[in-house]
Amino acid sequence: MTDLKQAVATQLANIEQRTGKSLSELTQIINNSGLSKHGELVTMLKTSLGMGHGDANTLVHSVRQTDGQSAAEGLSDVEVLDGLYIGAKAVLRPIHDALLLEIQKLGEFEAAPKKTYVSYRRNKQFVMIGPATNSQLEVGLNIKQLPEDPRLKALPAGQMCNFKVRLSDVSEVDAQLLGWIKAAFLAAG
Structure with a gap:
């Protein structure tokens, strides 16, 4: 890396x-x-x-001279996620956990917790995951090109990610989304 x-x-x-x-x-x-x-x-x-x-x-x-991670400094990965998914956002934690479980099957990567999301990276960031609202989790995908799909929102150039997807239920962690994440993971190698 x-x-x-x-x-x-x-x-x-x-x-x-x-x-x-x-x-x-x-x-x-x-x-x-x-x-x-x-x-x-x-x-x-x-x-x-x-x-x-x-x-x-x-x-x-x-x-x-900051690293963008001060909100998570000294915290374990579990403690970081506990801090992101509190109160009304707690219902979104199982979605993040399901995504993370699937991402771990792809290979080695590192987590870079931020104040409002967690960035997952290899040689570069491939996905960002965090609560967007009290009822939706946002998955940012850092990959130049993906096929058009109604679930997938393309972002303007210069953003932290190229695409984003909003999820409100664990059932939305499906083969299609995992395929997009895998493509971003491979592109970040």
């Missing part, structure tokens, strides 16, 4: 190339923006520099 620090360094170098600005200049833009919230900074970079979400997110984490 690619070293995550090297992957971030490569992404930062690509950001410099795409924006035509050095990391020092980009840091100055962030620090002089007057904004303090992570999401506001990401939106500002996307709007003012035309950056994609992933690049803007990585840049803000780099400048602020």
Whole structure:
């Protein structure tokens, strides 16, 4: 598996190339923006520099020297999922568990818990899973191309994933969805 620090360094170098600005200049833009919230900074970079979400997110984490996982730091995978699926969202936990059970059959990967979802990755992220609402779980698929399907929503370029699917019941964890996840898993190898 690619070293995550090297992957971030490569992404930062690509950001410099795409924006035509050095990391020092980009840091100055962030620090002089007057904004303090992570999401506001990401939106500002996307709007003012035309950056994609992933690049803007990585840049803000780099400048602020955070890893995007502080909400999950020191917690086990079970504790992270317990934190995501509390209250009204608890009914969605069995869907996440069913998906994870099937993903584990595909091979080795790592979990990168975030504040509102869990990113699953090999050399790169292949799927994101988390509660979208109190009644729907969202599966983000990071794969360039999938056949059109009414369940599958294509996302605009620059998003964290290329497609998303919303689930409200364990029965929706079916062969079709698992096929899409497997394709994303293989593409992330």
